Amino acid sequence: MATYNRLPVTFDRGEGVRLWDTNGKRYLDALSGIAVCGLGHAHPAVRDALCEQAGRLIHTSNLYGVAEQERLGALLTEQAGMDRVFFANSGAEANEAAIKLARLHAHRRGIDNPAILVAENSFHGRTLATLSATGNRKVQAGFEPLVQGFVRVPYDDLDAIETAAANRPNIVAILIEPIQGEGGIRLPSDDYLVRLRELCDRSGWLLMLDEIQTGMGRTGRLFAFRHAGIRPDVVTLAKGLGNGMPIGACLARGAAAEVFSPGSHGSTFGGNPLACRVGRAVLETLIDENLTENAAVQGAYLLDALRAALGETRGVVDIRGRGLMVGIELDRPCGALVGQALDAGLLINVTAERVIRLLPPLIIDRAQVDELVGALTGLIQGFLGDA
DSSP states (O other): OOOOOOOSOOEEEEEBTEEEETTOOEEEESSHHHHTOTTOBSOHHHHHHHHHHHTTOOOOOTTSOOHHHHHHHHHHHHHHTOSEEEEESSHHHHHHHHHHHHHHHHHHTTOSSOEEEEETTOOOOSSHHHHHHSOOHHHHTTSOSOOSOEEEEOTTOHHHHHHHHHHOTTEEEEEEOSSBTTTTSBOOOTTHHHHHHHHHHHHTOEEEEEOTTTTTTTTSSSSGGGGGTOOOSEEEEOGGGTTTSOOEEEEEOGGGGGSOOTTSSOOSSTTOHHHHHHHHHHHHHHHHTTHHHHHHHHHHHHHHHHHHHHTTOTTEEEEEEETTEEEEEESSOOTHHHHHHHHTTEEOEEETTTEEEEOOOTTOOHHHHHHHHHHHHHHHHHHHHHO
8 A cells, every 4th residue: 555655765685784775785774764773784683583483483372371471571671660561563552552551540540531641743653542642633634533532732841731730630641752753853851751750640640651762772771761760650662672573562560550451451463472582682682782871872972973063054953862862953844855865875764844863773883973974964064055
């Protein structure tokens, strides 16, 4: 079906931060499959886990015990400071699980028409419920009627949340991105998550963080909520958890971890042996190779280098980010840069029309960062000069 406006390239193989197309042309991947391939391409740990597990056992179903699911679940909850996890196949499914969890939690507390507070310019997925939670009319258009039960407020606006709380006694949870990815790499105030945690504690709400793009080391910590020194009640993951193997996870702690019971939620493929074996290999590699620290170091270097190269360039509005999640905002739509970068052997992305989004693999080194900055600087300056 015609659901993708694809670029004129097909990739044949990859290694580390590099990709080669079917004509043999080499590219620097500064997108990682949209924050997915944190370990880069063809990483030995992922390859070996796939091959070993595929030769042993791929699928049985959740009617039975799944040893690899239990191993990954134990490691993931330990690292996140959570109690339980539900495994799905994607970020949208992980967020669906969080939405269902919040509603069931509310109904058990006697709240018949629960509402979840969400943010403008957010992105939580393309299923009907996650689409309804998303704060972007472009992706919602044509799919009405949307799912009810969401209250939308501006991102990084505590006063708006306080007003909503005063007027909507049926709010039971907040679903928020620690950094908005699709919304343009928008970072909130330093105390935003801390104050959300305080508000949720005071109001009896669940704090649910969508870490599908920010999680798994992307921001220089294994989970972005670590920067704020808080713990959510629910956190959702996907993308970087499988390094390309489809897997999602909804983690919960405390009362939220006890909401689901047999029959209240499920998945045919979610948490199967193959996906969980790869997820465990990815998580162990992130820890063993200290790649979250590399993301922090190289990300800071990338931001400094971009600001030095482009900070005085007319037409560059802002350069922002955390770890290896970086946005360069221009004063005009810049989607044309994606194709120009492709021609130059560089993979980037533009989101929110005017923000160049960089999500390179967490294994990137300083020389590769220099290569990225050099290539991108020339492209942006040329684009702004010609526009």
